[in-house]
Amino acid sequence: MADILFFEKPGCINGEKQKAILRAGGHNLSCVNILSYSWKWEKLLEFVAGKKPVGMMNYTAPVIKNGDIIPERLSFSEAVKMMVADPILIKRPLVEVGDLKIQGFTDARLAPYLGAWDGRDDVVTCPNLKGLSGDEKNERNDDI
Secondary structure, three states: OOEEEEEOOOOHHHHHHHHHHHHHHHOOOEEEOOOOOOOOHHHHHHHHOOOOHHHHHOOHHHHHHHOOHHHOOOOHHHHHHHHOOHHHOOOEEEEOOOEEEEEEOOHHHHHHHHOOOOOOOOOOOOOOOOOOOOHHHHHHHHHH
């Protein structure tokens, strides 16, 4: 059993599934709202070091979906700076287990914590990718 810090967007469909998998593996989760956490460059760097912007940014973020931000055109530094300023741009989840800092749910270092989950159920691809992102839906609901 491990104590896991799970940075999430509350209410995310896949985040809920991912947390259930980790809990079913017998682990204790402390969940942190990735959007309201006070991100610092150094802290985010622990999760994204060595990655390219295309692998560390959230493609369901409205500004990426609508083409205002194109991760392929960003430098590493530009991408990290943008994610610190606007955490919706951070690819989720971020998982901290002891000294491990992991971004995403398919990182091989997370495998020992996944219990009986065999990977057949897709808990990574956003079900909202074909239509409005969850963020856009929330914004529209807030306007109603």
